[in-house]
Amino acid sequence: MKQENELFTIRHSCEHVLMQAMENLGYKILKAMGPATDDGFYFDFDLLDGRITEEDFPKIEAEMLRIKSQNLPISRISLTPPISLQLFKDNPYKLEWVAEAIKRNDPITAYWTGEPNKKGSFVDLCAGPHVTNTSEIGFFKLLSVAGAYWRGSEKNKMLTRVYGTAFPTQKELDDYLALQEEIKKRDHRKLGRDLELFTFSEEIGPGLPLWLPAGTTIKDELEKWGKETEEKWGYQRVSTPFLTKRKLFEISGHVPYFEEEMYKVHVPRDEKDEYFIRPMNCPFHHMIFKSQLRSYKELPLRLAEYGHVARYEDAGSLNGILRPRFFCQNDAHIYSTEDQAVDEFVSVVNLHRYYYDTLGLKNYHIVLCLRDPKKKGKYHGNETMWQKAEKLSREALEKSKIEYAVENEGAAHYGPKMDFKIKSAIGAEYGISTNQIDLFMPKRFNLTYIDKDGKEKLVVVQHRAPLGSSERFVGFLIEHFSGNFPLWLSPTQVQIIPISNQLDKYVQKILNYLIDQNIRTRANLESDTMQNKIRKAQELKIPVMVIIGNKEKDQEKISVRYRDGKQENLIELEAFTKTLKDRIIAKSLDIY
Ligand SMILES: [Zn+2]
Ligand SMILES: [Zn+2]
Known part of the structure; x- marks a missing residue:
């Protein structure tokens, strides 16, 4: 728990340095809020003029690094209600926080970075806690820009949000960023599109x-x-x-509690009962x-x-x-x-x-x-x-x-x-x-x-x-x-790649044989280069490629290239098929 608090303190302090850097660089902003999170931190602000994009990040990060290297002290001060109203008089967002704190009779505190009221210093209304010096904000990276409503309500103004993250060490930051890259690469929606697994339709x-x-x-x-x-x-x-009458879900007690989540069906003609599409199967069983x-x-x-x-x-x-x-x-x-x-x-x-x-x-x-x-x-x-x-x-x-x-x-x-x-x-x-x-x-x-x-x-x-x-x-x-399904789950298990299209008969024979053995096999008969055909099969993450050229045809053999790049030249089709079938039946997790 203590460790987590330290991490949050670093991140929140880093976010203060981000705000300071943006002010130093002359962005016209009103600070709204900015917490530390499990993944890093974010900063919400009202951008009064101009635009901010991810292209601005290197410049802002450089200024943050400069502030970090200045070793500025970060100190907490208690504010009386009148002083806090005066200090934040130009920022309606901060005034809203102050007014709420006064109403609740909560202590009001601010954090100064640098020497209070001196040039180059920075202040924000904040409950803390913070590290004591800008040199302790860890290793950071700005990640993205998005819109966010003030206090999360659609009724309020849309503000700008900058996401970033920070860690105590460079290695932890690098590991985190590498993991994020991997998550992006493995995103099921992206792979679902790339591997042609599923889609959605606006009309449906x-x-x-x-x-x-x-x-x-x-x-x-x-x-x-x-x-x-x-x-x-x-x-x-x-x-x-x-599909069921309403009655069934009245017995189960889902009506009225879950009525909002249930699709009602328009019933044709003179049927009196109300019908639902089921949200669960239980009552039917x-x-x-x-x-x-x-x-x-x-x-x-x-x-x-x-x-x-x-x-x-x-x-x-x-x-x-x-x-x-x-x-x-x-x-x-x-x-x-x-x-x-x-x-x-x-x-x-x-x-x-x-x-x-x-x-x-x-x-x-x-x-x-x-x-x-x-x-x-x-x-x-x-x-x-x-x-x-x-x-x-x-x-x-x-x-x-x-x-x-x-x-x-x-x-x-x-x-x-x-x-x-x-x-x-x-x-x-x-x-x-x-x-x-x-x-x-x-x-x-x-x-x-x-x-x-x-x-x-x-x-x-x-x-x-x-x-x-x-x-x-x-x-x-x-x-x-990561889309590399085991052989038994792979949509296409074997992709046949003929080197030229003069081999059609022999290719057809192999294709028929493998399909007959219940191995999901396709042949790429397009007039394309072998390299391109291999690349396409690799993009679809097909586990096994059977390559057929003149040598293979003349000797009635096949050459095989696996998903991991391993190759076997001029082997017997029957023995190869048996190995594949054994792996499929065993639901083997080997790469091919
Ligand atoms: Zn703060
Ligand atoms: Zn059930």
Whole structure:
């Protein structure tokens, strides 16, 4: 914690030096605000004249360096209300802060850089804390310019914001900047475009992804894997509509709480009922459970579906396929007796382990999200139910021996929630899937079974979606693999590159053979140079290229070039195919 405070102090002090540098350079600005953040700092100001762009940064950074090297002292002074009103009389933004501080009876302080009231010194209204000398502001870099409303409200004036960052050492700054570069390179929206995975259309609407052929292949492979795995793990598949009468979500309690996030459907002709597009699949599976009288002998019953759902996310929170408005969930609901619930949970955790291990995801843990103790009123269900659900969840977490943390917020409105947090290869953390032990919906939907003793009892429901939504999961994997998908997930697994187009017959023979062996193969028959064809395949991050020239044709062999640049000349097609197939079946994570 102390370390974090030191970092924030450095960053905030750096931001003061930024303000001073801009004043020294003669920018006509009114300072508004500027905090330190987890990533650095920013400075909001009202630009009264002229323009500022990233091209101005070198000049400003040079002035900041000059101020740093001047070793100016930074000192805190207390101000009386009249003095503070006088000192900031020309700045309406600072006066707004001062007026609020006076109203709250808060102490008012300012920080001087340099000797107060002397030429070349600088003052700002500020609560601090700061380093004591400009030489201690660390190593910094200005990053970008953006617009920002005064105090974040659209009703206020749009100000200019300069983002920057600072670290105690040059190495930490360099590492941070390198990571930012890597994040930009791996941005799933950029790679989604470059690798032709998905797109959006203005006419269709924001947040509604269109999967292109290459993206669809990845999504289909994951879904196929999910279905095959669930079959082995004792799940049964069901299929349900993504449209329902309002009534269903009244029973589940989502109406009225979540009505704002649900799409209503215009119903043609004289149908009286109101219909929704579903934001979740659960109640549909509950109705399947309820469609028959259930005996304890049938439990646990695991109903699985790749279910499409739509949720109205705020336009501002949409983020490519990581946060769309329409997506497909790797969903299932497990109906069990209370005694079976913990073991079912452990099995779900193990299922996650299997998926994550296969994909080489090593860095994950669970967060158990409980009720916010201050807002107990906003949840459904009674105290006993919540306590029991929490007890079962904790027991299950202990028994599954997975690393976990507990948070007093983020529960679902009907029960505690367990979020799986995974880190991508570059350390960014994602919430991909959740698991819930639910005692509320069984009551709400009257989900019962006949027990050994002939008595009717409520089941326990578990909600789980280890592969999350296909959209979010693929978005995550794009970043994680940086677009270099393992062979089994690669949209095109083999690209055939003929050296000339006189080889068509032999190329066709190889193409047919590989396709027949279920290896996704394309041939580039364009009249282009071999170098260009190789470059194109590399841009699409295709793992394997088969190069065919006269030598290969004459000897009935192939030459192979892999994604990492490794090459094998004049090898047997059959042996090569077998190796590829073995790697595909094993879901190998090797580069090819
Ligand atoms: Zn400050
Ligand atoms: Zn559910």
